[in-house]
Amino acid sequence: MPIQVLMPALSPTMEKGNLAKWLKKEGETIKSGDVIAEIETDKATMEVEATDEGTLGKILIPEGTADVAVNTPIATILADGENAADLAKATAPAKQEKAAEYAPPAETRAEAPASKSGGGKEKKAPAAPQIVAEPDPEVPEGTEMVTMTIREALRDAMAEEMRRDADVFIMGEEVAEYQGAYKVTQGLLQEFGARRVIDTPITEHGFAGVGIGAAMAGLKPIVEFMTFNFAMQAMDQIINSAAKTLYMSGGQMGCSIVFRGPNGAAARVAAQHSQDYSAWYSQIPGLKVIAPFSAADYKGLLKAAIRDPNPVIFLENEVLYGHTGPVPKLDDYVIPIGKARVVRSGGHVTIVSWSNGMTYALKAAEELAKEGIEAELIDLRTLRPLDTDTVVASVKKTGRAVTVEEGWQQNGVGAEIAARIMEHAFDYLDAPVLRVSGKDVPMPYAANLEKLALPSAAEVVEAAKAVCYR
Amino acid sequence: MAVAKKSDVKEKGQDRGNGAPPEFTKEQELVALRAMLLIRRFEEKAGQLYGMGAIGGFCHLYIGQEAVVVGMQMALKMGDQVITGYRDHGHMLGTEMDPKGVLAELTGRHGGYSKGKGGSMHMFSKEKNFFGGHGIVGAQVPLGTGLAFANSYRGNDFVSLTYFGDGAANQGQVYESFNMAELWKLPVIYVIENNRYAMGTSVSRSSAQTDFSKRGISFNIPGEQVDGMDIRAVKAAGDKAIAWCRAGKGPYILEMQTYRYRGHSMSDPAKYRTREEVDKVRHDQDPIEQVRNRLLAAKMDEQELKAIDAEVRQIVNAAADFAQHDAEPDPSELYTDVYR
């Protein structure tokens, strides 16, 4: 029976793409493995390879067609001995009902390389939930805002600092020629050259140490980990060499270095590639730890991190890279490290989170408002030093608190916040602090289990209601 | 690709001289063909299912590298262990793990080898002595060395086949392992699958010493470069290395010169190499075509070859059917297997 070739997806979240080119003509013989067509999305081009043998019976979607939905039949392959008359009998390979609809924002898959297109051709990713409350004190009134993705905000921050200070350089796996495994370093090689944008071998322990040594000698490295999961290979250098040297040398010698990259869970990459290191690093004296949520904070805080004379762990989030947000158009937008931000005011319950945890917290706050509970929402932005004052001030007002994190509960950041609230605002508390977190298991691969393992807005709503005795 | 064939193993007196590997018997050719075809068709199906959204996350295909695993499998014996990285589907099929269980793991179903909890990169089979399936580049190298340590400790003559890539070969733990393995004369074969690229980085852009067979020199570990596209060369080199290990002489390094046809993982537009480069390898060196052509030259009936292909396709289709219709793991599985 003739077989239909379906429009393939480049990533689990791709819904449509363009059929750029047919490389085989109708009537041509096809062997399994032959490239028959090229498809493209705004992020990448990919070749469609035949998995069946025969002749290309009919092209159903002509080249140049835009926005072809995934799984649309694009051609029919005739098996040996079949001819055009058989075309009508074509069957598609059994279609897949999506196992579960865990749908993180459409995102460049990890390990997905950069397309050659410039930043301007960036994916129109869903905007992060709009933050309304509390104007940012850092931004003068009337400042023009530019909408950009978090990916672009990070790139701009690095480029600006590299223009400003010749000692700043970046190194890591695939940061230069490939333009970054997640496209964050796009264009940096072209602007700054191979001396300052350096592809390393896959040797995290080694290049982290090389970066730290270079920093001890006075340079200002930005070390990109393809993801923070791989920084575990470099843990000793980060903790023992970077964090402790200033102290051990009696203040003579430290290192100004930024370790950055995506942290936390991506989609369906399982236990070894989905872990939140917020708690790990924020336990270490000598390190500063930053984990922003909004595009503006990503930019302003990365610039601050690069300038900081200490080792800074800058935790990004893959799921957020494509999110857009307003970023102030200022020559030098630097946000002080160590200051939380109240992103929504409310008098009934304080919700504290950071990074992608804010996604759940914001959704929950909206839900709660519908039920008459006004949540005050705090984005910590920096995890070390932790802005205890802002949290405590809010709890003194609301008397209730819920923390939200993707990481595990035991010895987590939420546990630390709860302890500080107890120490500084015990008499103001009307209920025990509750923690919403990732479940106490390694991240499973299966779609349904992964969804269960992550925190959810519903869990935040439930916890907030519980502390409000509702 | 400069290929040195240094293997001097003689099998049934068929050494053809010039260092060329011994010919396979017809039976061996057929075993090789079928096993490699199974991997190829399986991987094509996996790619297709990924394109349809049935497989999530990362999915690293082994297409092009089939001769490495199959050749080594033909050289080892029951009880030898196998361990590798995340490009692991071929190794699992090679160790005769059930294609249904492997594919169902890729789709995250209950019937997968890890009950859907591990996915493409993390799969294991105690029964088949397959120790994973590891997502962290290089991590399997000390582990594989530890498998060999266990063999040595128990005094058996089993060998650990520890596979890793050209990129992984730059991780520090590889050299820590080399040192211990030689120091303690551990029976481990380090099979370096040099497919010329680590993601988008070619070997010459990442490696000071691009002859990976020499990476053990400072530890006194012997090594050789092998034409990893010619399954006979792989098998011959495997025989030699395994004999070395079983005789208690310590570790051995085999650099398999091979090539991956597909992208690093699924959405790799491959701007770091040309289509001509890929096509040339595929056309001139394809490991499966080499066997097929030899069989045809030896007057094997083309229909018989087609029958093998049909049988393999049927196995793969049955696996795909299972993998798509098997149930997802029960929600209660979220909390199982954390401890025992």
Ligand SMILES: Cc1ncc(C[n+]2csc(CCOP(=O)(O)OP(=O)(O)O)c2C)c(N)n1
């Ligand atoms: C410690 C670590 N660093 C980085 C990665 C991301 N990564 C996954 S595969 C890969 C390339 C490895 O290339 P190679 O060892 O040549 O194996 P191949 O993919 O070619 O089979 C990289 C950088 C990882 N998984 N683990």
Ligand SMILES: [Mg+2]
């Ligand atoms: Mg490689």
